[in-house]
Amino acid sequence: MRIAVVGGGISGLVAAYRLRRSLGPHADITVIERSDRLGGILYTGELAGGPLDLGAEAFVGRRPEVPELLRELGLGSQLVTPAGLRPLVWSEATAHPMPEGTLMGIPASAESMRGLVDAETLARIEAESSSALAWQPGADIDVYSLVADRFGAQVARRSVDPLLGGVYAGSSRSIGVRAALPTLAAALDAGAPSLTHAVAAAMPPPSNAPVFGGIRDGYRVLLEALSARSGAKFVTASAATRLDRDSNGWVVDPVGAVDAVVLATPAPVTAALLHTIAPAAARPASEIELSSSVVVALALPRDTALPVNSGILVATGEPLRAKAFTLSSRKWTHLSERENASVRISFGKFGDDSTLAWSDADLISAAAEDLATVTGATIEPLDALVRRWPGGLAQYGPGHTTRVAEIESAVADFAGLAVAGAYLHGVGVPACVASGTAAAHRIADSVGHLGGG
Numbered sequence: 001m002r003i004a005v006v007g008g009g010i011s012g013l014v015a016a017y018r019l020r021r022s023l024g025p026h027a028d029i030t031v032i033e034r035s036d037r038l039g040g041i042l043y044t045g046e047l048a049g050g051p052l053d054l055g056a057e058a059f060v061g062r063r064p065e066v067p068e069l070l071r072e073l074g075l076g077s078q079l080v081t082p083a084g085l086r087p088l089v090w091s092e093a094t095a096h097p098m099p100e101g102t103l104m105g106i107p108a109s110a111e112s113m114r115g116l117v118d119a120e121t122l123a124r125i126e127a128e129s130s131s132a133l134a135w136q137p138g139a140d141i142d143v144y145s146l147v148a149d150r151f152g153a154q155v156a157r158r159s160v161d162p163l164l165g166g167v168y169a170g171s172s173r174s175i176g177v178r179a180a181l182p183t184l185a186a187a188l189d190a191g192a193p194s195l196t197h198a199v200a201a202a203m204p205p206p207s208n209a210p211v212f213g214g215i216r217d218g219y220r221v222l223l224e225a226l227s228a229r230s231g232a233k234f235v236t237a238s239a240a241t242r243l244d245r246d247s248n249g250w251v252v253d254p255v256g257a258v259d260a261v262v263l264a265t266p267a268p269v270t271a272a273l274l275h276t277i278a279p280a281a282a283r284p285a286s287e288i289e290l291s292s293s294v295v296v297a298l299a300l301p302r303d304t305a306l307p308v309n310s311g312i313l314v315a316t317g318e319p320l321r322a323k324a325f326t327l328s329s330r331k332w333t334h335l336s337e338r339e340n341a342s343v344r345i346s347f348g349k350f351g352d353d354s355t356l357a358w359s360d361a362d363l364i365s366a367a368a369e370d371l372a373t374v375t376g377a378t379i380e381p382l383d384a385l386v387r388r389w390p391g392g393l394a395q396y397g398p399g400h401t402t403r404v405a406e407i408e409s410a411v412a413d414f415a416g417l418a419v420a421g422a423y424l425h426g427v428g429v430p431a432c433v434a435s436g437t438a439a440a441h442r443i444a445d446s447v448g449h450l451g452g453g
């Protein structure tokens with residue numbers, strides 16, 4: 001059995017590893033990766049006296065996929081949890097505590113917004129439940145239209161946007177309700193009489209489990225373990241340029257004939273590869289847009305007067321260039337023990353790729369200046385790393401869940417073909433792990449059916 005996995009990000013590496021587990025030592029698994037390194041959006045650099053992630057730096061700790069995978073790979077001791085500090089929101093040139101008791105920044109009561117929005121907006125939130133909400137079951141709209149209409153634009157710009165900016169490098173205007181907030185869409189579909197009621201019904205059950213987890217020595221350790229344990233051949237610095245069928249299976253340029261293929265590439269690449277053979281999948285995949293970001297990591301003297309918070313997220317409309325600051329050495333206990341403090345500063349939002357073109361020097365000085373503005377501290381970087389992520393995050397716009405259903409249903413018509421990746425069922429690493437796992441199971445089932453493994 002010969003299997004090609006196209007794309008060596010976390011989705012593709014998990015698929016390769018799971019295929020090895022399912023198909024045994026004799027399966028011939030090749031990972032084709034366009035860049036000269038594996039990991040995609042996961043990248044661990046060296047700063048402030050140790051490894052530091054410059055792509056994803058955490059994962060949702062309430063999902064089981066990453067902790068289970070780490071334990072399975074013998075890396076359970078690498079699991080870390082944050083120190084438990086709260087983030088701040090920078091709005092109207094002031095740092096506010098991040099509101100608590102919200103659903104992705106959407107409040108279930110006016111109280112949680114006090115201090116962040118004006119009195120008129122507070123009154124509007126209080127009155128919201130008494131005016132009927134018109135919602136067509138199954139409908140989808142952008143989050144801004146729903147939240148601004150019911151609670152006012154300040155709630156969308158100051159409370160929701162900072163969080164959606166963190167997850168999708170997007171905003172409430174570029175993200176749809178149904179894909180980003182499925183429990184809210186379900187509550188609305190079920191007939192919630194107001195947004196206040198819908199948010200209350202959609203809140204996750206209370207839990208004492210830490211919201212996030214991380215990896216002590218960075219995502220690098222997970223990537224290395226997956227690569228090694230997959231026993232795959234890695235063809236790096238080599239893009240897959242064509243996917244076709246032949247009488248026995250598939251042909252993928254540049255590796256040639258294979259029995260099965262996993263496409264673990266970003267949506268536009270997947271669309272291009274499927275264009276001829278599966279246009280019904282390619283069309284919706286081509287409609288999924290991407291947004292770009294840049295991450296600057298600064299090493300700072302240990303005594304830099306950073307606030308005792310996990311980070312600072314920026315409201316829409318603030319005159320800053322950065323959109324978020326992760327106070328890494330405050331957020332994570334294992335990083336606080338290092339010789340220097342470390343901070344990650346993120347730039348870039350959907351529709352504005354301009355920071356990708358800035359020089360490293362300009363990015364580092366913008367990062368330091370904006371960090372000084374939001375913390376009031378004197379920022380004197382000892383060292384810095386810059387990483388650009390062009391097209392790094394899929395935008396889950398209105399209609400996303402329909403597009404994904406169309407892609408998966410069209411792909412299901414082909415034996416020996418599976419798709420995986422961050423554009424399908426969640427951009428976070430846990431969702432990518434789940435998607436690589438599902439793709440591998442689909443392929444293992446179909447090649448098993450062909451008599452392999």
Ligand SMILES: Cc1cc2nc3c(=O)[nH]c(=O)nc-3n(C[C@H](O)[C@H](O)[C@H](O)COP(=O)(O)OP(=O)(O)OC[C@H]3O[C@@H](n4cnc5c(N)ncnc54)[C@H](O)[C@@H]3O)c2cc1C
Pocket residue numbers: 006007008009010011012032033034035038039040041042054055056057058059060238239240241264265266269293294295389392393420421422423427428429430432
């Ligand atoms: C700045 C940033 C911070 C983030 N922070 C977090 C976080 O803290 N927690 C979290 O859970 N998630 C986070 N995410 C999201 C998460 O990191 C990504 O969604 C996830 O890593 C994507 O994995 P993937 O394998 O699906 O895609 P990718 O990592 O994009 O991998 C796809 C791979 O396909 C390759 N490729 C493309 N075209 C071809 C081709 N033609 N042939 C061969 N290979 C090709 C690419 O080079 C790439 O390596 C963050 C994302 C960004 C951008």
